[in-house]
Amino acid sequence: MNIFFTILVFYAGSCIGSFLSVLIHRIRSNKPGIIFGRSGCPSCSKPLMALDLIPIISYLTLQGRCRYCKKAISPHYFFIEIVTGITFAALYLNFPFIIFSSQAPFSEMSTILMQEYIKYGLLSVTLLAIFFYDLLYKEIPDIFSYTGIAIAVIGNIFTGTPTLYEFAVGGAAGAVFFLTQLVISRGTWIGSGDVILGMLMGITLGWKHLIIALFISYLIGTIISIWLLAAKKATRKTQIPFAPFLVTGTILTILFGDTILSWYLSSMLTA
16 A cells, blocks of 8 residues: 555656646746646647646657647656656655555554655755756746745744754855855856755755755766766866756755764764
8 A cells, every 4th residue: 555655646746747847947938827827839839638738648648749749849848747756755755654554544644744744845846946947947046946945944943853053054054155166166166046055955954964965966966077078978168057966965865864864973983
């Protein structure tokens, strides 16, 4: 039953990812009806039917093409649905607010874990919006970052984790860390959007876990950058969006930060 519910959560997450892909497109295009406007083909603008909007399945059955004009639809729509679904499923496995058993529909329901899941689920939506927007357009809209900050502050106060001190220091540290780089490089290394994202990371994680997230982010960024250079898919002058690495580090820290921190502290004690 747990496996079935996890799959259900995955598909619910992919539905959110489908909405997210439309939201990103409409914000970029500055189109009206950002929330409730009807979806259309990016190429021919033909309004899509309900059958065309089934997450993952519609893209596969239509072989990544518009039903009407037959032009290819960017695979990033499909990728957003998959990644959002995986994120929501991973969050459930990390915060299993419902535990099923064979004797009853569910044997245990944790309000605390449900609150954590809702908080991090909402934060993941804003983080993934930043991930894909920067990946596609090399820009971080303030609306995503500030929405995430508001969710993080309210969620942290409501759940009590991280503490007020931890996320206040984390938010300030994240902002100062990237602001310093912005000033030193005069905007050539990072942009102002990264400063706000750094604040969001610190408020979401608290200062201790922020260090872990930054380490993971820079490690992944370094590995991918070296691979791109080695494969001649980029040069030293190529502008590589950094927010996807920061978002990846943040989400991985949400999922595994406590485990990593415990492992590090125990290794330090036994060293």
